[in-house]
Amino acid sequence: EIVMTQSPATLSVSPGERATLSCRASQSVSSKLAWYRQKPGQAPRLFIYGASTRATGIPARFSGSGSGTEFSLTISSLQSEDFAVYYCQQYNGWPYTFGQGTKLEIK
Amino acid sequence: EVQLVESGGGLVQPGGSLRLSCAASGFIFSKYYMHWVRQAPGEGLVWVSLISEDGRNTGYADSVRGRFAVSRDNARNTLHLQMNSLRAEDTAVYFCVRGGDDFIWGQGTMVTVSS
Numbered sequence: 001e002i003v004m005t006q007s008p009a010t011l012s013v014s015p016g017e018r019a020t021l022s023c024r025a026s027q028s029v030s031s032k033l034a035w036y037r038q039k040p041g042q043a044p045r046l047f048i049y050g051a052s053t054r055a056t057g058i059p060a061r062f063s064g065s066g067s068g069t070e071f072s073l074t075i076s077s078l079q080s081e082d083f084a085v086y087y088c089q090q091y092n093g094w095p096y097t098f099g100q101g102t103k104l105e106i107k
Numbered sequence: 108e109v110q111l112v113e114s115g116g117g118l119v120q121p122g123g124s125l126r127l128s129c130a131a132s133g134f135i136f137s138k139y140y141m142h143w144v145r146q147a148p149g150e151g152l153v154w155v156s157l158i159s160e161d162g163r164n165t166g167y168a169d170s171v172r173g174r175f176a177v178s179r180d181n182a183r184n185t186l187h188l189q190m191n192s193l194r195a196e197d198t199a200v201y202f203c204v205r206g207g208d209d210f211i212w213g214q215g216t217m218v219t220v221s222s
Contacts, residue, residue, distance in 0.1 A: 034210060036152075043202055043212045044152065050208055087152055091208075094166050096142075096154040 002026050002090050006099035012107040015078050021102045023071040023088035032092035035064055035073045038101075039084045047086075048073060078104075109133040109211050111203045116216030123193050123220070129186040129203030129213060137161075137181040140206030143188050145199035146215075153199075156188065157206070171197075193220045 003026040013019045023033070031051040036044035046055040048064035051071060061076045075082055083106050088099040115127040129141070143155040156177040157166045165177050176189040186203055200215040 032208075034208075043214050045212070046210050049210070053208070055209055089152070091210075094157065095168050096157075098152040098154070100151050 001095060002029060002093055002097050004088055004090055004097050004099040006086075006088055006102045008102060009100070010103045010105060012105050013078055014107045015080060017078055017107075019075045019078055019082075019104055021073045021075075021086055021088075021104070023066075023073070023099050025069045025071075025090055028068045029090040029092035031067050032090055033064075033066065033071050034089045034091065036087045036089065037082075037084050038087065044087060075104075080106075109205065111205060111211060111213030113201065113203050113213045113216035116201065116218045118219045118221065119193055120222050121194060121220055124189070124191045125193065125218060127188040127190065127201055127203075127216060127218070129188075131184045131186065131203075131205070134205070136179075136184040141177075141179060141186045142204040142206055142210075143177060143186075144202045144204055144212075145197075145218075146202070147196075147199040150199075155201070158186070190218070193218075195220050 005024045007022045033051045035048040038044040047058050052064045063074045083104050085101045085103050087101050110132045112130045119125050142157045145155050146152050155168050158177045162179050174192045178187045198220050200217050202215045203213040205211040
């Protein structure tokens with residue numbers, strides 16, 4: 001099973017600033033990497049797939065990068081709705097696996 | 108609009124059974140892998156099972172293999188998850204997810220296993 005490790009566990013950033021979240025895979029997942037945002041009581045929402053492709057309706061302030069084992073999600077100019085938990089997920093090998101999540105909180 | 112609507116959750120005693128369903132609309136159901144993912148209260152996301160477009164290939168997490176069975180009815184655009192021998196640790200919200208790179212999620216259905 002591929003282990004996904006996200007860092008940091010919690011990230012405190014002020015609105016309007018930039019945030020970078022990291023995700024590392026225990027073995028290569030090529031570019032089969034997705035990022036989700038989840039708010040309390042809601043289902044996860046896909047933001048990035050294929051490591052760098054924004055999902056439908058996702059604003060350009062969200063960008064994903066990386067391949068192989070190292071990935072990042074960058075959110076430029078944070079807005080209030082961006083403060084939530086973010087998960088990375090690999091879908092290169094079964095079972096698909098998720099990171100433990102990064103909580104993005106208001107500083 | 109792509110929609111996935113789960114149903115069938117509820118309270119069940121340990122050792123009991125439950126059958127979840129997911130009604131799909133807004134896309135050609137028979138052309139996509141489908142998945143179940145769960146999230147225990149306050150915990151992270153765990154992939155539970157997958158099923159191929161034609162239903163011939165399935166996969167399960169080790170924690171549910173032999174107890175859960177995924178199936179699909181392409182004529183009715185419906186996905187199912189038969190859950191047997193339920194344990195307290197199966198308590199979670201269960202999400203139906205459309206495959207392909209651009210994963211689409213339903214809103215989930217809560218399953219509580221408790222006496």
